[in-house]
Amino acid sequence: MPHAIVQQAQPALEFIPPDYQPWLHRLVKLVLPFLLRAQKIQRVEATGIEELAGLLAQFQARQVRLILAFRHPSTQAPLVLAHLLWKTIPTVARHNHIPLRSPVHSQFLYDRGIPIWAGQFTGWVLSKLGGIPIQRGKLDRTALKTARDRLVNGNFPLAIAPEGATNNHSEILSPLEPGIAQLAFWCCDDLAADDRAEAVVIVPIGLQYPFVNKQDWHAIDHLLTELEQDLNLSSLLPSSIDDPAARRYARLARLGLQMLTTFETFYREAYGQTLDPNPADPATASTAYPDFARRLQQLREVALSVAESHFNLPAKGSISDRCRRIEQAGWDRIYRDDLDQLSLVARGLADWNATEASIRMGHMRLVEHFAAVSGSYVREKPTIDRYAEVLTIMARAIAWTQGRSPQSVSKLSQRIAKLQIGQPINVSDRYLDYRQNRRSAIEQLTCDLTNRLEQSIQTSTH
Template identity: 45%
Template structure:
């Protein structure tokens, strides 16, 4: 982004059943096309566990007995395909088998990051609006327009609401990042708004996990990807020919790549940002544990560089710091109304463009951190399966692509996958509402407890 832009306006949802029908009709085609060379790996099969639970919840919702929030894990970009297929194909099919009458369409409103339209284009905002999406500025303390619309949909919307409780993708099927309190707070607000309106519906939150598995692990494709990354890093390639115990052959290569990238980035921030990175070597810890310590320190330093430029204080966990940095950068780039830009002098416009370009550059520090937010040096060692090798290698691919200057890298394909969608046990918020109502402390504790319960539920569904 080299030029200043008008501010990012709120895109109001304007649901159109014909557009949704077209999207649902195209889903099987889209899933197959995911294996084309220019797109990520495809999903050939979607399994659903405890799907009868969701059928029952939708029946209660349409009968006016409950208001429903689906806390759906969003670990990577392919997740919406599985979610849409679950609602538009699987749930209607199971309902018919059970003799349960559901009113079509079976769908959901959903929240999405307003920044998605920046890298994908305005067409995505139009499409999301037509299928019931609500854009949210993730880094704002209170996105008042979004919150107002979401609270309206929670008590009067035609469909349940889908929310990603982690707030961002982390690239790992088997690691749930610390949840943000947004789902819990929305649930209690919904209960509060229903009580004010003297309505008796219960508020239900259901955790939904999604996990990916490669149907036929293609170690040869992983080998080619590792060779490419080794070439990008100037390392000698170590192509693997033997197919016996591949996890023992590929693990040292990933460790070598990780060690190289860490060393290069440590020197980068030390030399050009004048940051002191202490020697974290400790007796009695493994190489993997040492890499984890060094990575966490590097991510902290990288965020500090951005925070100092934008005048932000170091506050919260890594994800929260990333969100604030993103919002600060947007505020430097997306400024003012369109009419205001027309009245700028060339000098004023030039200065705005200057600041926009520098803000975009400074935000690269945060984007680098986003790539590694859930990476540890021990994740593969704990369970050396193909999925963990593939996910970690693809995260390295993303990071190296960003360093090389590719802002939206297209991931190479590593084979057919299946997604496993697990419906968790519903949580009745109305049972907790009396504690939430007591006082501010009770409200804070209720939100924290519900957030932790969701975290535990999502982690328990990982196999």
């Protein structure tokens, strides 16, 4: 995620074509265990592998076209998915005598912004592994056309994170974007046009990151102390709170309120925003902490409106929709295809425009950090995993406001990456419904995929 202010207008963003290179695949496969350990992922566990291995064998036999729809709760998801495809599935296939040829791999959609904040080398690696970049805030016809072609004709399945972005919550599923359903039905269209009999199948893949040691609270308490210092809070609490678990939650709640207050003060003083201390909002009245939930929602609205007003954008749609719209508007002012035609004065103003756009996009980035935060996530289930997720969100938001990369926040402790392969969805069986009512079929497919990914969360946590 970007953390530095752009100072100058840049050349227009170019599409980075996928260019799969087997030699790089083999190299990254060799270093993958070290990359996982660097992310404090001790091991990868998966269930439902045999069925997925069988589907991959059918894909190689040109009997099905596959979309792997994986949960994306954190930035480690691509590494975990790579481990699943490159190591776990081939091993299971050999043990079960499933005829699966090497290499087992997938092409994948990724956010075009990743090479911007992670560097051109990252973009080069993603390209050479077969990645397809997409600009999420607009109709990216080149990316969609490429993804559609690879889904129909590619040598590997297509992996997509239907949530569109990370939410840093293993046990909360963000709303799914309908694009994955549309791609699946487009694939049905293209196969029918070519008189091909392959079935189009979507495989839901759940993903969570529980701690290895569920009783090791040292790292959690240490991070609590660090965040208290960042916000000038004393670690002392009223002596009446003597239970360790209650004291820990009281510290977390106080941190959350202090962060809210700090950001509210910023928007009042820097942008003259009015934050009503007691607006009537029946939607939050039944929550565990209605005041916190209300204030957080209000802060998100204020931050988005500061960006939207600058770009003359409407305040409509979901938080994700609004964030993507703001991002694209900012990119349109920063990355331009007319720089060579500008006079020196116009170029200076273009740089000024780009700097202002970058600053305004920062408000959207702040909202992204807290997009899935509810205020009751830990209270409902005060596990070490939920504490870690919420505290990491806070730590990354603070790092970002300080101009540091959010990814610089150290991982708390050793984790397990748990994958659950859900029941596949045969999209071809729904193709007739799609031909009769496209919108309804897309909505129903998106709903069913949502339910199956939700089931993966429920199964893993019970």
